[in-house]
Amino acid sequence: xxxxxxxxxxxxxxxILVLFTMRVSACxxxxxxxxxxxxxxxxxxxxxSIGISFKNDKEGWTSQTDGSSPIQIVKTEDxxxxxxxxxxxxxxxxxxxxxxxxxxxxxxxxxxTGALESSxxxxxxxxxxGSTGAPVVSQDLKHENGRMVxxxxxxxxxxxxxxxLYSCHSVPFKYPGTGRYAxxxxxxxxxxxxxxxxxxxxxxxEGAETTIHLSKNLRVVQGETRRMEAGLLxxxxxxxYTAELWKSVDGGKTWKNxxxxxxxxxxxxxxxxxxxxxxxxxEGFAQDGSQxxxxxxxxxxxxxxxxxxxxxxxxxxxxxxxxxxxSKTEHWAGGTSAAGGLTAPALLLHSLxxxxxxxxxxxxxxxxxxxxxxxxSPTHAYATTVxxxxxxxxxxxxxxxxxxxxxxxxxxxxxYEKPPCQADEVKASVTGSTGSLCAPPCSSGSCPTDVPSGxxxxxxxxxxxxxxxxxxxxxxAKDEECDKAGGSSCSILQGSTGVCTYPDSVGVLMTSxxxxxx
Numbered sequence: 001x002x003x004x005x006x007x008x009x010x011x012x013x014x015x016i017l018v019l020f021t022m023r024v025s026a027c028x029x030x031x032x033x034x035x036x037x038x039x040x041x042x043x044x045x046x047x048x049s050i051g052i053s054f055k056n057d058k059e060g061w062t063s064q065t066d067g068s069s070p071i072q073i074v075k076t077e078d079x080x081x082x083x084x085x086x087x088x089x090x091x092x093x094x095x096x097x098x099x100x101x102x103x104x105x106x107x108x109x110x111x112x113t114g115a116l117e118s119s120x121x122x123x124x125x126x127x128x129x130g131s132t133g134a135p136v137v138s139q140d141l142k143h144e145n146g147r148m149v150x151x152x153x154x155x156x157x158x159x160x161x162x163x164x165l166y167s168c169h170s171v172p173f174k175y176p177g178t179g180r181y182a183x184x185x186x187x188x189x190x191x192x193x194x195x196x197x198x199x200x201x202x203x204x205x206e207g208a209e210t211t212i213h214l215s216k217n218l219r220v221v222q223g224e225t226r227r228m229e230a231g232l233l234x235x236x237x238x239x240x241y242t243a244e245l246w247k248s249v250d251g252g253k254t255w256k257n258x259x260x261x262x263x264x265x266x267x268x269x270x271x272x273x274x275x276x277x278x279x280x281x282x283e284g285f286a287q288d289g290s291q292x293x294x295x296x297x298x299x300x301x302x303x304x305x306x307x308x309x310x311x312x313x314x315x316x317x318x319x320x321x322x323x324x325x326x327s328k329t330e331h332w333a334g335g336t337s338a339a340g341g342l343t344a345p346a347l348l349l350h351s352l353x354x355x356x357x358x359x360x361x362x363x364x365x366x367x368x369x370x371x372x373x374x375x376x377s378p379t380h381a382y383a384t385t386v387x388x389x390x391x392x393x394x395x396x397x398x399x400x401x402x403x404x405x406x407x408x409x410x411x412x413x414x415x416y417e418k419p420p421c422q423a424d425e426v427k428a429s430v431t432g433s434t435g436s437l438c439a440p441p442c443s444s445g446s447c448p449t450d451v452p453s454g455x456x457x458x459x460x461x462x463x464x465x466x467x468x469x470x471x472x473x474x475x476x477a478k479d480e481e482c483d484k485a486g487g488s489s490c491s492i493l494q495g496s497t498g499v500c501t502y503p504d505s506v507g508v509l510m511t512s513x514x515x516x517x518x
Contacts, residue, residue, distance in 0.1 A: 036379045036398030037363045038348055041080045044427070048220060048228050049384045049392035051099035051112070051141065053374045057399065060374075060382060061086075061110050061125065063096035066429070067225050071096050073112060073120070073128055079399055080382060091120035091130035095212060095222050098141035100148055101125075102162075103376065111148045111163030113141040115212045115220070121148075121163030133157070133166035139214050140181040142271070149190075151182035156192050156252060158184060169252030174260055175242045181280075185272040188251045189303070193280055194244040195266025198288045215268065216285060217319050217339035218371065218386065230340045230369055230386045241284050243267050245298075245306060259306055264292040273325040276303035281320035281333050295320040295347070297333050299355045309355030312337070312347060320347060321371055326378050329354045334370030334383060342367050342388040368393060415440050415448040416459065416474050418486045418502045426471060430463065433491030435501035439463055439471035447472035457481040457490070457500050474500040 047067035054060030058079045065071040071093055074083040095115040102109040111121045111131070119134035140151035148159040148166070155171035156179070171179060171192050178194040197216040209223035219229050243266050245259040265284030272278035280298040284290030294313030297320065298306040310333075312318035320335035330352050338344035346362040348370065368385035371392075375381040381397040413422065421427045421438035428439040440448050442461035449459055457474035464470050475497060476482055476490035482500035492498035 038346075038361060038365060038383075038395050038397045039363065040365065040368075040393055041382070041396040042083075042394040044389075044391045045083075045394050046392045047390070048095070048226055049394070050097050050139070050214070050220075050228075050371045050386075051114075052372055052382050052384050052394065053099045053101040053110070053143070054376050054382055055101045055103060055108060055110075055125070056105075057376055057380055059108075059125070061099050061101060061112075062384065062394070063093070063099070063112070065226050067227055070094075071226060073099075075125060080394055080396060086122070086126050086128055088127040089120070091128050092117050093120060093128075094118050095220055095226070097139040097212075097214070097220070098150075098372070100141040100143040100163075102143050102146075109143070109162040111141060111143075111159070113138040113150055115139075116210065116222070119150075119163070119166075121159075121161075123162060129164070131159070131163050131166060133159075133168065135168065137212065139212075140269070142183060144184055144272075145186055147184065147187075149182055149184045151180055151192060153177045153179045155179050156182040156184065156190055158190075158252075169248070171246050171248075171255050173244055173246070174257075175244070178242065178244070178266075180267055181269045183270045183272045183278060185275050185278075188249055189272075189275045190248040190252055191270050191272060191278060191280075192246045193267035193270045193282075194242075194246070195268075195282065196239060196242050197266050197284075198239050198241060215319070215321060216266075216283065216288075217369070218321075228386050228390050228392070230388070230390060241265055241290055243282055245270070245280060247303065258304065259298075264290055265294075265296065268321045269323045271323050271325045271331075273327055273331075277301055277325060277328045278303070278306075279323045279325045279331040279333065280306060281323045281335070283319050283321075283335070286316045294318060295335060297323070297349065297355065297358075299331075301328070301354070309351070310349065310358050312349075317341070317344075318347065319369065320349075321369070322373050322383075324373055324375050324381075326375060330378060331355070332373065332375075332381075334373050336369035339369050340388050346370060346385070365395070368395070370395075414450045414452045415472075416451050416455070416483075416500065418452075418483065418488065428463065428471065428473075430473075430491065430493065430499060430501065433493060433499065433501050435489075435491065435503045437473055437488075437499065437501045439473050442470040442472055445470075452483040452486060452488075454485060455481065455483050455500070462499065476500050 046064040052062040097114040108125045113119045119131035120128040122128045135152040148163045150157040157166040157168040159166045184190045212220045243261040265282045267282045270280040283295045286293040295318040297310040299309045300306045317338040322334045325331045333349040335347040346365045348362045373383040379398045383395040425438040447459040457476040460475040479489045482488040491501045
């Protein structure tokens with residue numbers, strides 16, 4: 001009897017263990033299936049990066065510059081953790097503002113667009129050539145229905161040759177030359193948005209600098225250096241808000257106006273899932289006369305009537321620049337609650353019920369304005385941003401982002417070392433110098449005194465960022481005072497005084513606090 005009891009007890013114990021194992025497995029599966037989130041993939045990636053596109057989960061393209069060097073098309077093969085300049089680029093890429101890639105297996109097809117005839121194409125992702133027939137300026141490019149689709153000031157351009165040759169169609173806008181974004185879900189059906197804001201000036205050439213106004217809140221400046229300027233820009237008011245949305249069902253031969261609005265807002269992006277289900281975003285601001293300020297999302301389910309499904313107007317500074325329609329019921333809209341705001345929450349509005357409700361799924365990301373977004377699948381996407389420091393970062397939705405820069409030395413290592421930097425330092429680029437440096441923050445005016453071996457330069461509270469925060473650097477008068485063994489040199493800022501920098505990529509832009517900041 002005792003043996004029988006023990007045997008029965010053993011069977012029961014085994015059964016309990018099986019149930020426990022099943023519970024653990026179920027929990028593991030549940031944990032693995034956790035909802036995707038937006039995360040910062042590459043912080044302070046570039047001075048100008050607008051437009052990003054991936055062929056699959058790992059292989060993608062965007063543009064990059066440190067501000068002092070020309071913009072380059074760069075490629076990743078590991079999901080955005082590392083980026084390298086494409087091997088051969090003979091096309092024009094002065095100011096790249098849009099990137100599109102064919103999704104899926106098989107042939108690689110990538111194209112870019114931008115300002116000053118910066119349109120290119122590639123069939124291998126490494127060799128880029130100049131496009132023919134593309135407009136002088138465009139900030140919008142999509143790969144839809146096997147074609148490249150480009151919005152432009154006069155209307156829309158499409159290419160069935162992967163971006164090698166474009167055919168363009170003019171739209172009879174009420175306000176000519178205000179075309180912005182486009183979507184073409186089929187060969188015949190095309191949608192184009194247009195609009196302007198009261199201080200809209202388009203392209204301006206002043207001396208050696210060319211300024212391209214991308215929105216009320218964002219412009220790109222090309223000159224001796226290349227930079228973005230983000231925020232509620234205060235340009236002279238010379239007009240009013242206008243917004244237009246047009247549709248063609250015969251491949252651009254004839255056009256029908258769906259929306260014309262004056263005095264309230266202008267349109268940004270438009271994107272369609274099919275011929276009748278589309279999302280568009282727009283924005284207007286009270287500070288320059290909008291009669292109905294706020295960022296807004298428009299939806300259509302019949303391809304004719306676009307209705308406002310959502311507005312953001314808590315502070316009057318909200319902005320929406322990009323949108324993607326993933327299905328008849330799911331779409332995203334991206335922007336910011338305040339352009340140029342250092343702590344302003346990003347707007348990553350997500351609807352799963354055809355616009356009945358929205359959730360801002362920014363995962364706590366602040367200080368970043370979403371400028372473009374690309375979805376590989378409904379659970380995996382990438383985005384470009386611009387922040388208050390006028391620098392671009394890269395975001396990833398889903399996947400397993402790993403910060404691009406390698407971790408810095410342990411806290412026991414010296415400060416002011418060659419990047420990558422320690423956790424208590426900021427990788428910085430200094431106006432008037434080349435290269436970068438690791439800058440610890442000033443603590444009550446004092447600076448860490450531990451320096452790399454052989455350095456005789458003085459740790460000094462000498463730098464400040466664009467928000468006025470103070471940082472330390474190695475103040476020097478000659479190269480011999482810096483970490484020459486590590487490649488550092490003395491970058492003179494004014495007179496005979498400079499700071500030690502390393503020949504490295506761009507960091508947070510700072511100025512000498514001893515100089516007059518203008």
